[in-house]
Amino acid sequence: DQQVKQNSPSLSVQEGRISILNCDYTNSMFDYFLWYKKYPAEGPTFLISISSIKDKNEDGRFTVFLNKSAKHLSLHIVPSQPGDSAVYFCAASYGTASKLTFGTGTRLQVTL
């Protein structure tokens, strides 16, 4: 049972344009959501997060939007840069548990 889903395995975006990565979840208990970026041969690195009491969180070029009624979140990268090319994972947790449930990832390719 995949509780966190990223339905797009890959995405290609031109440099300077907006990248939108999507994530859906099924467990209504989740109250904290995170995005991680992963380069080959490296561990995932934390990018941005949002708690369920908010619907938007912004950090520089990265913005995460949360739609609780739709159980959907998205990561916007504006403007996209070639260095953003990586696999992006969304993850979710709930309560005081630090345990994270990950999606399957979306490979973003930013082209020149």
Added chain:
Amino acid sequence: SAVISQKPSRDICQRGTSLTIQCQVDSQVTMMFWYRQQPGQSLTLIATANQGSEATYESGFVIDKFPISRPNLTFSTLTVSNMSPEDSSIYLCSVPRASGLVYNEQFFGPGTRLTVL
């Protein structure tokens, strides 16, 4: 942020053998996590390792297959026992940013890429 190292970074093993993966953190942490990422799949939590107590395993993972040690607050090992090709994965350890907080991001090690022939 925590700096996490893992050894080995990669290995190729024969089926039926065992491999022990080490995870070293540059600061003391209460909780450490072990994840597996099978090819093309998401990261799946194997177990949570607390110092001074037995590891807590997630559904589908058992101690006989993935024994874990946590001898101190900066170190942990995960052993993949009696390996089969299905165990070919990237194994990662992680630690929470700060214990005691409700919301935590985690820092991950670079991973150990295991191939079982």
